[in-house]
Amino acid sequence: MAGALQQHENHIPPPGYDPTSVERWAAEKDKRPGRTAFQRDRARILHSAALRRLAGKTQVVTPGERSASAWDPSPRTRLTHSLECAQVGRELGAALGCDPDLVEAACLSHDLGHPPFGHNGEEALNEFAHDCGGFEGNAQSLRLLTRIEPKRFTPEGSVGLNLTRAALDAATKYPWPRGAHPTDPASRKFGVYEDDRPVFDWARKEAPGTRICFEAQVMDWSDDVAYSVHDVEDGLHAGHLDPNCLYAEPERQAVFEVAIGRYVPADTDPAELAAALDRLLDEEWWPHGYDGSAVAQARLKDATSQLIGRFCLAAEAATRAAYGGGRLTRYAAELVVPRETRMECAVLKAVADRYVMQRAEQTRLRADQRVVVAELAEALTARAPDGLDPQFRTLFDQAPDDRARKRVIVDQIASLTDASARSLHVRLTGHL
Template sequence: MKDYTDHDRERWAPEPAKRRDRTAFERDRARVLHSAALRRLAAKTQVASPGSDATADNVQSLRTRLTHSLECAQVGRELGKSFGCDPDLVEAACLSHDIGHPPFGHNGETALDVVARDCGGFEGNAQSLRVLTRLEPKSFAQDGPPLHGRSVGLNLTRAALDASMKYPWPQSEAVNGKFGVYDDDTDVARWVREGVVDGQTCFEAQVMDWSDDVAYSVHDLEDALVAGHIDFVRLADPAERRLVAATAIKLYCDDADLAELEERFAALLAEPYWPDRYDGTPRSLAALKNLTSTLIGRFCLAAEDATRARYGDRPLTRYAADLIVPRAQRLECALLKGVTAHYVWISHEERRARQRDLLVELAELIRRGAPGTLDPAFRSAYLEAEDDAGRLRAIVDQIASLTDASAVARYRRLAGQD
């Protein structure tokens, strides 16, 4: 950890010295790995809702938000290590990056942003910071200023929190709707970002972000193929590829034009490692696994080579460099995400709309019966809130903590449908 300073290893609330000989970043990783918030991701949507019909009939289980986070962590740990980053630090950031995601994944984010419009909105990345520094009950600061005995969540190091922040700015400075800090969490964000240029992300956060994109794009494609949402024959059709490319431009890469993306898509699919079909047999499963591992290697090595070409072989940590990802690989990654969006999200919009409606209605049911409809951890926050916005935030925090199944069950119970 010679490239990290005492400033990087500092925790928001000071802690007594520990007896066991572990690094600060090893402790960070362990704290995230053992957290209840991380475990709950096992029952939150990635491609298909856990326990849904889409998963029940498959021999190979589809991914959840937890398995995605674990795979992101594996990709990030190895990529970060290749640059000289502390691998435990990068892994802790990757494990943390989705820890604030609500029921039904990004679809749930959309619904809760509507619910939370009077208390600053909802954003999964901002919620992750809130979980790590407030909602996951592991550490409390001592009484007295500046923290006055409040919960400090997992009390991770400054470097670990910084590495987990994709969008280290408040809603007032949101970029394309993305932000990473709620107004009432600006105190900890200010501490994390002490001495840093506004809007700049540390190198470890950039590694985490690209690892997330790589794992997300490749593994969601694999799950969509296994679940039968798409097949390789459809991807071979130029007309279908054009539709996918249009979706990718709309959602992920609005700086590209259709012709450029279609050309990149055709070139990627022409690579020899793409299987002709997937039929669930052992050989096709092996071919699919070979595809995913080859694509991950393609994306990571491209970033490693381009970054090393600029900065040389010296260790790259914190604010010493920026991760360089070639445009070709960024577009390929966007295309793979576009495949899942086009064939899974858009084609299942009716079900997704029902999920959003359920969360909005659940928020109203909880509000009507609050504080009794809140779990004890969120009930105390509701009762201690100084205004309606604070009480609404407690309700939103409660809903965001739920799994897909527990959100449905709570809605049915409060609506009298049990």
């Protein structure tokens, strides 16, 4: 990747953005001058194979799992979640003065690096990759956008989708390498592998330290809003959650125990979470007595709309109160989300965690998934380049050392859907 190619496109940046924001790592001529650089970014992600593959990756409820409702038996996948996150982010970003196409591009990108089996697969791959830089879904997203997804090539090789500087920055929730979290040294969250540092450093050229750009903050909150609300909705649809249990004290305490330390700080008073849950339960639109009937389905849809509006409007109002009107872009502001709103969002996450993700059958399924990933990694390591897709076979053959070859195997596994991972596992190991 050559720094000599760092030139901006031949058109005016969108309002609120400077020419450096629309630069691409590899300069390109604008094929349609009436279209903005961020519109092109959004289109490239929408048309990518990586986005399509998210249709085969589980969000919370496994596709094909029996649903208690015949009205809407199809749970969300990583793809539908990403599309919903993008809709939330686009509107919230536009209300705050961001370029809506830029925020939507970031939202569409945010889960691209997730491997098969979601966070469970992520943990298994991180164990396998411990000696070649580890694995992290967000760092994998950056690698996919800038290297793996085939769209643009230079004499030095693939530059991925060749998105703008601002789009790559907006898609980066954790702008630091492994082990460099600015406030929590024990955190396993990071946004870039060492061999992707050149393009990361280029994208972050004007960033103040590890500060997260405003568009990425909007994307991150939109992600929280979308999955906290929709995971509860999917849990209700699938019959895993009885809303009446949220009035029972033992069940409430179990939810708060899940939330504390995982979704809210460890020193959070459970009474604060109880107040947040009660505020939601006291709303007339809350899906009380959900029974899967058509009327109940409609009430549930209204509740999801009410919750998304509640969370987004609270963030919009608080941010505007802090920064006033005008366009809030890049590093001109911080997204302000009231603490009460974050507590309400967190308690919804904990409800889905408690009643959907912690089911006994999910525990057994996750154990099986970890075995699939571990055995698949072992089989590919023993056989490579056999077993690799043509794209990754070429990269494996070109890799300069064992560390780089192992990273190619990680990239191959991360690109698989849940079904294709199981299929390849059976083909290579003979184990069902």
